[in-house]
Amino acid sequence: MHLLLVGISHRTAPVDVRERVDFSARGLEHALRALAARGTAHEAVVVSTCNRAELYAVCDDVASTRDDLTAFISEFHGVDRTALAPHVYGVTDVDAARHLFRVAAGLDSLVVGEPQILGQVKEAHTAATQARTSGPLLNRLFHSSFAVGKRVRTETGLGSGAVSVAYAAVALARKIFGTLQGRTVAVLGAGEIGKLTATHMKAQGVKHVTIVSRTMAHAVRTAEAIGGAAAAPWDDMDVVLSTSDILIAATGAAAPILTKAHLEAVMRPRWNRPLFIIDIALPRDVEAAAGEIEQVFLYNIDDLQATVRENLARRESEVVRAETIVGEELDRFGAWFRSRGVIPTVVALRQRFEQVRKSELDRLEYKLSGLPPEARAKVDEITHLMFEKLLLAPTEQLKALGDSETAAVYTEALARLFGLADAQAAKDAEPCRREAAENKVASDNKVEQFSRGRTRAPRA
Amino acid sequence: MNAVPLAIYAVALVAYAWHFARRHPGAGRAATTFLVSAALAHTFVIGVQTMEAGQVPIADATSAISTFVWLLALAYLYTEITTDERAMGVFILPLLVALQAIPAVVGVDPRRTALLRGPLFGIHVSSLLFAYASFALACVIGITYVLLFKEIKAKHLGFFYTRLPSLETLDRMNQRAIVIGWICLTIGLIVGAVFAVETKASSPSAGVSQGMSLLDPKIIVALVCWVVYSFELFAARRIGWGGRRAAYLSAVGFGIVLLNFTGVSYFLTQSHKF
Numbered sequence: 126m127h128l129l130l131v132g133i134s135h136r137t138a139p140v141d142v143r144e145r146v147d148f149s150a151r152g153l154e155h156a157l158r159a160l161a162a163r164g165t166a167h168e169a170v171v172v173s174t175c176n177r178a179e180l181y182a183v184c185d186d187v188a189s190t191r192d193d194l195t196a197f198i199s200e201f202h203g204v205d206r207t208a209l210a211p212h213v214y215g216v217t218d219v220d221a222a223r224h225l226f227r228v229a230a231g232l233d234s235l236v237v238g239e240p241q242i243l244g245q246v247k248e249a250h251t252a253a254t255q256a257r258t259s260g261p262l263l264n265r266l267f268h269s270s271f272a273v274g275k276r277v278r279t280e281t282g283l284g285s286g287a288v289s290v291a292y293a294a295v296a297l298a299r300k301i302f303g304t305l306q307g308r309t310v311a312v313l314g315a316g317e318i319g320k321l322t323a324t325h326m327k328a329q330g331v332k333h334v335t336i337v338s339r340t341m342a343h344a345v346r347t348a349e350a351i352g353g354a355a356a357a358p359w360d361d362m363d364v365v366l367s368t369s370d371i372l373i374a375a376t377g378a379a380a381p382i383l384t385k386a387h388l389e390a391v392m393r394p395r396w397n398r399p400l401f402i403i404d405i406a407l408p409r410d411v412e413a414a415a416g417e418i419e420q421v422f423l424y425n426i427d428d429l430q431a432t433v434r435e436n437l438a439r440r441e442s443e444v445v446r447a448e449t450i451v452g453e454e455l456d457r458f459g460a461w462f463r464s465r466g467v468i469p470t471v472v473a474l475r476q477r478f479e480q481v482r483k484s485e486l487d488r489l490e491y492k493l494s495g496l497p498p499e500a501r502a503k504v505d506e507i508t509h510l511m512f513e514k515l516l517l518a519p520t521e522q523l524k525a526l527g528d529s530e531t532a533a534v535y536t537e538a539l540a541r542l543f544g545l546a547d548a549q550a551a552k553d554a555e556p557c558r559r560e561a562a563e564n565k566v567a568s569d570n571k572v573e574q575f576s577r578g579r580t581r582a583p584r585a
Numbered sequence: 586m587n588a589v590p591l592a593i594y595a596v597a598l599v600a601y602a603w604h605f606a607r608r609h610p611g612a613g614r615a616a617t618t619f620l621v622s623a624a625l626a627h628t629f630v631i632g633v634q635t636m637e638a639g640q641v642p643i644a645d646a647t648s649a650i651s652t653f654v655w656l657l658a659l660a661y662l663y664t665e666i667t668t669d670e671r672a673m674g675v676f677i678l679p680l681l682v683a684l685q686a687i688p689a690v691v692g693v694d695p696r697r698t699a700l701l702r703g704p705l706f707g708i709h710v711s712s713l714l715f716a717y718a719s720f721a722l723a724c725v726i727g728i729t730y731v732l733l734f735k736e737i738k739a740k741h742l743g744f745f746y747t748r749l750p751s752l753e754t755l756d757r758m759n760q761r762a763i764v765i766g767w768i769c770l771t772i773g774l775i776v777g778a779v780f781a782v783e784t785k786a787s788s789p790s791a792g793v794s795q796g797m798s799l800l801d802p803k804i805i806v807a808l809v810c811w812v813v814y815s816f817e818l819f820a821a822r823r824i825g826w827g828g829r830r831a832a833y834l835s836a837v838g839f840g841i842v843l844l845n846f847t848g849v850s851y852f853l854t855q856s857h858k859f
Contacts, residue, residue: 279610285747300737303751396825399752416738420828428740435742 126167126465127187128262130221131194131213132179135235138212146202146209148173153252159201161258165193168260170253170267172228174245176235181225183262191215218529219459222266226451226458229270230277231284238283238440238447243274265461273454280450283443286436290429291325293436294403297429298326298371301401301422309333311369313362313382315343318405319375324351326371335365339376366391372402374410385414392418403429463532464524470536471520473545478512586630587651587688593623594658594685598678605675605748613671620662620674627655627685649714650846651688654681657718664722664758672749676725687847705780712773713807717842719766720814723759724839727832730755734829756828759835760821767814774811806845813838 133146148156148171160169166182173179178198184190195213199206216224224233229246231238250267253259259267278284287293295305302308308331312319315338323334334354338344344356357365366372376382383402388411392400397420404411404425416423424432486493486508493501519539526532539545600616603609631652661677664670732745733752749755817834820826826834 280607282608282747286742297737297742299751300733300742300746301752303753397827398825399828419830422737424740431740432742 126262127184128218128221128266128462129166129182129184129187129190129194130179130216130224131182131191131198132172132177133198133209133212133214134177134179134233136233137214142204142209142212143176143178145204146178146198147175148178148201153249154256156201157253157256157258160194160197161256163193163197165190168263169258170249170263172225172246172249174242177228177233179228181221181263181266183260187215187217219455219462222269222458222462223451223455225266225270226273226455227448229274230447230451231274232277232444232447232451236288237437237444238285239288240278240284243271243278246270246274262462262465266458269454269458273451276450276454277447281443281446283440283447286432286439288433288436288440290426290433291322293429293432294322294424295325295329297422297424297432298401301399302370304330306330307332308370309335309368310371310373311365312336312347312373312375313410314338314374314376314406315340315347316375316377319373320347320350322373322375322403322405323354326373327351327353331371335369337362337365363391366400367394370399370401372400374402374404375406376410378406378410379408381408381410381412383411383415385412385418388415388418388421392420395420405429460525463526463529466529467523467526467532467536470539470545471523474519474539474543475516477543477545478516482508482512586633587685590623590627590630590655591682591685591689593619593626594654594678594681597623598675598682601671601674601678604671608748616671616674617662617665620658620678623681624655624658624662627651627658631655647688647691649710650684652711653714653717653846654685654688656714657681657721660715660718660722668750668754668758670750670754673725673729676729677722680721680725705776705783709773709777709780712769712776716766716769716773717846719762719769720810720835720839720842723762723766723835726755726759726762727835730759730832731829734832752828756831759831760827763814763817763831763835767811767818770807770811770814774807777807803845806841810838810841810845813841 133143135143153171153173156171156173157169160166160171160180166184168183170181171179172181180194180198182190182194195210196206198204198213199209225246227233229243231240231242234242246267250259250263253263287296298305298308305326310323310326310331310333312323312334315336319336323336327334334348334351335357336344336348336351336354337357337359338347339359341356341358344358348354348356374383388400399420399422402411402415402421402423404423407426409425411423411425413423413425415421486505493504496504523532523535523539526535597616597619600612600619604612604616634648657677658681661674665674729745729749730752733749733755736742736744736746737752813834817826817831817838820834821831
């Protein structure tokens with residue numbers, strides 16, 4: 126039983142290919158049902174965002190399933206398979222888990238640390254759960270990936286800091302004013318950039334937006350385009366500024382409109398209430414020296430871009446810590462995943478021992494028949510515990526094996542030494558049967574603990 | 586006995602520093618837990634001293650420092666819980682540890698003279714201690730305001746930018762702490778003046794009352810404090826001295842408070858030696 130990932134992402138495919146294989150456009154559940162109908166995978170989850178389309182599957186034969194999943198992507202979206210094939214990657218087992226963990230952590234995103242991806246991975250798993258295509262292995266895998274995403278978000282700064290100019294401006298405004306709710310914004314200039322920035326601010330909850338332009342008709346038109354904004358004539362600029370918290374300067378003027386002396390005069394009746402100026406005009410609208418005024422926070426487009434670069438650099442410096450978290454969680458998942466590979470052998474070994482025990486008790490039936498029922502039950506219990514103790518060390522050793530090659534060697538050796546003919550059959554069993562086997566091992570573990578407790582009790 | 590809360594305050598300081606540096610939520614929860622434990626241990630210590638002396642231990646300078654630390658810890662915990670903001674802890678805890686070291690090393694004297702048992706003395710000292718705790722909080726909040734202000738002004742958004750609340754929030758917290766502190770300081774000074782007059786009238790020859798005059802260093806410095814904080818409140822409301830200037834004034838004001846609370850109390854005052 127293998128874990129297989131087949132997909133494309135921004136790392137392997139250009140946008141014109143990615144936009145043609147967007148599973149979310151037609152609904153994830155529809156895609157999952159279509160995939161389940163092919164019958165090649167025991168379990169499946171589809172992760173689909175604007176930057177990736179990935180199928181996570183549990184299968185027996187990696188090569189054939191990989192071909193079938195590639196064919197599925199091609200057929201489902203009506204994309205020529207030969208055009209798609211060069212962009213498709215396939216990863217198996219622990220490497221597939223590592224990939225998903227990195228995706229959930231935001232390490233594989235176009236903008237490292239972007240926060241939406243964890244929610245999208247959760248949505249993908251929820252859709253698979255609703256479509257009943259996710260089983261024990263993928264459930265465990267995805268829940269582990271959620272833990273990775275959460276740890277990376279809380280324990281590192283990978284997702285901190287705005288990484289676009291517009292968000293950097295909003296983040297700065299929040300750091301000065303606390304909240305943008307109820308704040309007032311003045312926009313100098315009725316151009317497109319000022320309109321877009323003001324619209325973004327309005328979406329963040331600012332109360333009033335006033336457009337000030339040399340041409341009143343332009344100001345009115347821009348205010349109407351933003352919706353709920355006011356327009357003011359150029360001569361009222363100082364009045365508007367005296368009541369504003371944020372100023373977006375975006376005119377096409379050839380020389381600075383607001384000098385330091387002008388802004389000092391504006392600040393006086395404001396009782397030094399903070400004024401955050403975002404000067405996105407080129408050439409600049411606000412004299413650089415105006416930033417020296419006590420409560421004036423002046424940022425031009427270069428400053429905001431530098432902030433974005435600093436944030437990106439800070440995120441990059443957090444990558445190592447995030448990768449460490451991925452490694453830790455991967456070790457945990459890998460140990461569990463590898464222990465699944467030896468479960469059929471463990472089950473077969475236990476069945477073999479139980480078979481021997483039962484047959485020996487049957488053979489000695491004529492000697493035991495004279496014993497009272499309590500004594501016979503005691504014999505049954507003692508032999509059972511004896512075999513459990515004998516199996517304890519081999520079971521733990523098998524489950525702790527580090528790599529699948531070693532596990533295969535041990536499995537083969539045990540099969541030969543103890544004649545475990547059923548091991549292979551158990552390995553090929555249905556997922557539900559496998560789950561039952563896991564439950565058996567879990568309950569056996571409880572017996573192991575119980576028997577260990579009984580062994581240690583006299584020492585205490 | 587004061588060493589026990591001191592040790593827990595020190596552990597809490599390490600946890601707050603760890604939380605501030607790494608922003609690990611577990612470290613933050615641990616820091617708050619340690620501080621709550623320290624405050625509880627300190628409450629127990631003060632409770633025992635109250636039972637021994639018959640009143641809250643505030644009469645001698647060392648006891649007053651211990652009680653001040655306890656009040657400051659409670660005031661900070663209240664601020665942390667109401668604002669859900671732990672960033673200030675790393676600035677407050679060093680003050681708590683440094684001041685609590687004084688009663689832990691020097692030891693407190695539970696004896697009280699009959700003169701200091703009246704309600705006026707209790708109101709006078711407890712009002713002033715609460716005022717000083719508020720001013721300490723205002724000072725720390727002011728320092729963090731300046732650190733964040735400088736980062737934003739310098740357009741270098743780094744360490745403090747990612748860890749501290751907004752300038753507006755810090756300014757509001759600072760002003761609130763100053764208002765509460767100023768009210769308590771005013772009450773404490775007025776009640777202290779009434780107490781001094783009554784003491785002089787009832788026991789003119791007592792040692793305590795002899796030094797009670799406006800020329801005593803402790804009283805002069807306390808009045809200077811009142812003038813500084815009154816000016817800060819006036820300036821913030823009337824001449825737009827909020828933000829960084831208010832933060833600087835908070836630091837200056839608390840510097841004077843600390844001077845009065847330690848140096849003047851131990852070495853200079855004649856009227857406040859009990």
